[in-house]
Amino acid sequence: xxxxxxxxxxxxxxxxxxxxxxxxxxxxxxxxxxxxxxxxxxxxxxxxxxxxxxxxxxxxxxxxxxxxxxxxxxxxxxxxxxxxxxxxxxxxxxxxxxxxxxxxxxxxxxxxxxxxxxxxxxxxxxxxxxxxxxxxxxxxxxxxxxxxxxxxxxxxxxxxxxxxxxxxxxxxxxxxxxxxxxxxxxxxxxxxxxxxxxxxxxxxxxxxxxxxxxxxxxxxxxxx
Amino acid sequence: xxxxxxxxxxxxxxxxxxxxxxxxxxxxxxxxxxxxxxxxxxxxxxxxxxxxxxxxxxxxxxxxxxxxxxxxxxxxxxxxxxxxxxxxxxxxxxxxxxxxxxxxxxxxxxxxxxxxxxxxxxxxxxxxxxxxxxxxxxxxxxxxxxxxxxxxxxxxxxxxxxxxxxxxxxxxxxxxxxxxxxxxxxxxxxxxxxxxxxxxxxxxxxxxxxxxxxxxxxxxxxxx
Amino acid sequence: xxxxxxxxxxxxxxxxxxxxxxxxxxxxxxxxxxxxxxxxxxxxxxxxxxxxxxxxxxxxxxxxxxxxxxxxxxxxxxxxxxxxxxxxxxxxxxxxxxxxxxxxxxxxxxxxxxxxxxxxxxxxxxxxxxxxxxxxxxxxxxxxxxxxxxxxxxxxxxxxxxxxxxxxxxxxxxxxxxxxxxxxxxxxxxxxxxxxxxxxxxxxxxxxxxxxxxxxxxxxxxxx
Amino acid sequence: xxxxxxxxxxxxxxxxxxxxxxxxxxxxxxxxxxxxxxxxxxxxxxxxxxxxxxxxxxxxxxxxxxxxxxxxxxxxxxxxxxxxxxxxxxxxxxxxxxxxxxxxxxxxxxxxxxxxxxxxxxxxxxxxxxxxxxxxxxxxxxxxxxxxxxxxxxxxxxxxxxxxxxxxxxxxxxxxxxxxxxxxxxxxxxxxxxxxxxxxxxxxxxxxxxxxxxxxxxxxxxxx
Numbered sequence: 001x002x003x004x005x006x007x008x009x010x011x012x013x014x015x016x017x018x019x020x021x022x023x024x025x026x027x028x029x030x031x032x033x034x035x036x037x038x039x040x041x042x043x044x045x046x047x048x049x050x051x052x053x054x055x056x057x058x059x060x061x062x063x064x065x066x067x068x069x070x071x072x073x074x075x076x077x078x079x080x081x082x083x084x085x086x087x088x089x090x091x092x093x094x095x096x097x098x099x100x101x102x103x104x105x106x107x108x109x110x111x112x113x114x115x116x117x118x119x120x121x122x123x124x125x126x127x128x129x130x131x132x133x134x135x136x137x138x139x140x141x142x143x144x145x146x147x148x149x150x151x152x153x154x155x156x157x158x159x160x161x162x163x164x165x166x167x168x169x170x171x172x173x174x175x176x177x178x179x180x181x182x183x184x185x186x187x188x189x190x191x192x193x194x195x196x197x198x199x200x201x202x203x204x205x206x207x208x209x210x211x212x213x214x215x216x217x218x219x220x221x222x223x224x
Numbered sequence: 225x226x227x228x229x230x231x232x233x234x235x236x237x238x239x240x241x242x243x244x245x246x247x248x249x250x251x252x253x254x255x256x257x258x259x260x261x262x263x264x265x266x267x268x269x270x271x272x273x274x275x276x277x278x279x280x281x282x283x284x285x286x287x288x289x290x291x292x293x294x295x296x297x298x299x300x301x302x303x304x305x306x307x308x309x310x311x312x313x314x315x316x317x318x319x320x321x322x323x324x325x326x327x328x329x330x331x332x333x334x335x336x337x338x339x340x341x342x343x344x345x346x347x348x349x350x351x352x353x354x355x356x357x358x359x360x361x362x363x364x365x366x367x368x369x370x371x372x373x374x375x376x377x378x379x380x381x382x383x384x385x386x387x388x389x390x391x392x393x394x395x396x397x398x399x400x401x402x403x404x405x406x407x408x409x410x411x412x413x414x415x416x417x418x419x420x421x422x423x424x425x426x427x428x429x430x431x432x433x434x435x436x437x438x439x440x441x442x443x444x445x446x447x448x
Numbered sequence: 449x450x451x452x453x454x455x456x457x458x459x460x461x462x463x464x465x466x467x468x469x470x471x472x473x474x475x476x477x478x479x480x481x482x483x484x485x486x487x488x489x490x491x492x493x494x495x496x497x498x499x500x501x502x503x504x505x506x507x508x509x510x511x512x513x514x515x516x517x518x519x520x521x522x523x524x525x526x527x528x529x530x531x532x533x534x535x536x537x538x539x540x541x542x543x544x545x546x547x548x549x550x551x552x553x554x555x556x557x558x559x560x561x562x563x564x565x566x567x568x569x570x571x572x573x574x575x576x577x578x579x580x581x582x583x584x585x586x587x588x589x590x591x592x593x594x595x596x597x598x599x600x601x602x603x604x605x606x607x608x609x610x611x612x613x614x615x616x617x618x619x620x621x622x623x624x625x626x627x628x629x630x631x632x633x634x635x636x637x638x639x640x641x642x643x644x645x646x647x648x649x650x651x652x653x654x655x656x657x658x659x660x661x662x663x664x665x666x667x668x669x670x671x672x
Numbered sequence: 673x674x675x676x677x678x679x680x681x682x683x684x685x686x687x688x689x690x691x692x693x694x695x696x697x698x699x700x701x702x703x704x705x706x707x708x709x710x711x712x713x714x715x716x717x718x719x720x721x722x723x724x725x726x727x728x729x730x731x732x733x734x735x736x737x738x739x740x741x742x743x744x745x746x747x748x749x750x751x752x753x754x755x756x757x758x759x760x761x762x763x764x765x766x767x768x769x770x771x772x773x774x775x776x777x778x779x780x781x782x783x784x785x786x787x788x789x790x791x792x793x794x795x796x797x798x799x800x801x802x803x804x805x806x807x808x809x810x811x812x813x814x815x816x817x818x819x820x821x822x823x824x825x826x827x828x829x830x831x832x833x834x835x836x837x838x839x840x841x842x843x844x845x846x847x848x849x850x851x852x853x854x855x856x857x858x859x860x861x862x863x864x865x866x867x868x869x870x871x872x873x874x875x876x877x878x879x880x881x882x883x884x885x886x887x888x889x890x891x892x893x894x895x896x
């Protein structure tokens with residue numbers, strides 16, 4: 001499993017994190033993570049997944065996958081396909097790619113079946129609890145209204161983080177809990193850990209800035 | 225544009241056409257296509273797209289893409305991402321990955337905007353006409369009940385092919401019309417062309433067989 | 449068919465147009481329409497459809513229906529169900545309830561099969577053309593960014609109306625074209641007709657105001 | 673709350689349970705339930721909901737509702753709309769109308785907010801546990817492959833019933849657990865109760881048969 005505390009960087013569909021830029025960004029993040037001895041994982045776009053995974057030792061997560069079996073599934077992404085590309089796991093049910101209850105459950109199970117991690121996103125405490133009931137490896141609580149914003153969830157709504165941590169751990173103590181939305185600075189990461197989280201999930205703060213190395217360095221300060 | 229008549233091979237999520245096997249399959253198809261001087265395009269899975277595109281001169285199509293702009297779009301695939309990976313275009317609205325009317329329209333427009341082809345699938349004549357009204361580069365008519373089956377659409381329902389050709393060309397003469405579903409042999413390809421189609425879209429007949437080179441060779445017979 | 453020019457009032461899920469209020473609203477609109485001798489149709493919520501249809505002579509449209517056949521279809525609404533409830537037709541593919549290309553096509557066909565009208569919404573000219581290619585009874589062009597706003601499409605983007613009218617009539621002269629989004633006053637209706645539209649589709653301007661009778665009266669001024 | 677053991681009859685989109693037939697069916701079921709002093713609830717189609725609720729004292733559930741707030745929501749069904757129609761609650765996430773994890777959660781909360789019951793369907797034990805984590809009033813486990821079939825889940829897969837009961841009660845002891853799929857006879861109901869279920873959810877066995885009264889009578893035998 002991912003060493004915690006962990007920082008997961010979601011590349012979304014940012015132009016600064018797509019195609020050749022995705023590899024360059026990853027190399028920069030790896031340098032910083034390596035120097036700091038910190039646990040950092042990246043989630044590049046599906047099309048860039050193999051390219052990035054081949055270029056880095058950082059664990060790579062797919063941003064999404066489908067629970068269908070290999071076979072007829074045009075436009076779908078099997079867990080086997082992301083495993084073959086070098087992914088160590090997958091995000092599921094991100095606010096920008098919501099999944100059905102059964103689809104999430106089946107995806108968690110399919111990922112485990114091929115030895116990959118699952119990181120299920122949830123928009124609130126109740127949804128985090130439901131996600132935990134599926135026994136994924138990680139749950140990330142991200143209030144949708146704060147995603148992409150400038151105020152960190154740890155400042156805007158710290159209670160949602162601590163409540164999600166409690167809800168998840170009560171139900172499934174082994175499941176790691178991340179928090180996300182608006183996380184951009186070392187103090188946000190520190191606060192997340194104080195609130196009981198095992199790490200953070202972030203995106204634009206690192207994947208869509210002019211100086212990603214500096215941004216990650218600042219975030220890693222929060223891990224000390 | 226693709227030279228016609230064209231044979232488009234959809235790799236779907238077949239294990240024989242995923243990961244390293246996708247590259248090997250493509251190389252085999254390229255050899256056969258090159259020798260025969262035939263126009264063949266391939267549609268590998270999203271995760272394998274770049275890998276395959278880098279390994280071949282055959283035009284590569286994505287199996288799906290989303291019309292969102294680069295930016296926040298976790299788990300989505302932009303036209304910019306598939307272009308950067310070397311795709312020449314994308315399938316849209318395949319029966320296994322249906323899209324909304326406006327999403328299909330926006331995807332056709334976004335693909336054109338970045339200089340990529342669009343191949344819109346449609347399940348019947350009326351849907352083919354609607355697809356043609358979006359002025360994509362290609363429309364592929366594929367009756368869903370025949371997809372993955374053993375009887376070619378050209379045998380089971382030849383009238384749907386000729387009617388779709390007429391419907392599309394009446395409305396948008398420049399749009400190429402393919403047909404698909406159950407196409408597996410040279411005689412199916414020949415019949416498709418006789419019915420007015422500009423080519424065929426197929427999958428399991430080439431991408432999920434023990435001897436894909438032989439299968440493609442047989443299909444190419446139909447082009448003579 | 450609906451006499452044109454027509455004003456279609458979409459009740460959406462407005463509290464002022466749900467439950468008993470839906471019936472009261474409809475009776476008020478019927479009085480005004482009757483006095484003015486104008487063609488007005490209403491689209492109440494699915495749950496209120498029968499109730500409203502039983503209480504009025506105004507033609508009632510469902511806000512949505514599914515193309516599935518009667519049978520197993522929990523939570524789905526068949527064309528047979530809305531017909532039995534007294535609907536004369538259905539909206540399809542509204543910006544708030546988008547449908548797949550094939551689903552829209554199948555719904556248009558299913559509605560026609562049981563003798564009901566179809567009114568397919570479309571967000572732009574290209575989508576209107578695709579909608580027209582399905583040969584529904586009506587197409588309503590509504591730019592999504594103007595829906596629910598204070599500026600009428602006829603003021604904000606008159607060219608989209610005239611272009612949609614042309615695109616639809618070129619392809620299918622018998623299909624009526626409505627326009628919508630932000631339509632609230634008689635002058636908006638007048639302008640819509642000048643631009644070639646056969647009527648308007650509106651919602652909040654009548655269904656979510658304190659004095660719907662007055663609002664409709666004002667709109668009907670535009671028909672003169 | 674519903675008195676248990678309970679039999680919930682889902683009318684789906686069966687022609688024998690749509691329009692005027694829905695009312696007649698309900699009256700027949702009410703007679704039988706009344707005579708037997710049994711707890712029976714019905715879930716008519718959305719369009720028939722008010723009609724049926726007005727005609728019966730049996731508790732009525734909607735087959736589906738959306739968690740959107742009253743307002744702009746064309747084609748969507750608010751909890752306020754089904755409450756105004758006389759529903760006592762709603763099915764959610766039926767295998768034929770799957771919902772997202774967050775949508776299910778929001779719907780459960782919205783229903784509770786207006787004083788209505790929620791009955792969340794789930795296709796297996798893990799999904800039942802996730803559903804229970806949302807604290808709905810009821811969870812119904814229904815293996816999708818057995819739905820509409822001739823063999824009762826209680827015969828084909830009794831362990832899924834007992835395991836779902838345990839999983840739900842462990843997590844949320846107050847949540848009632850129903851089972852469904854293929855349930856057609858009194859012995860199926862009896863077996864469901866022996867396996868720990870609080871009742872059954874069924875459809876075709878009562879709502880699509882020639883003699884629904886007789887069918888329900890037989891089922892009620894299982895409650896003794």
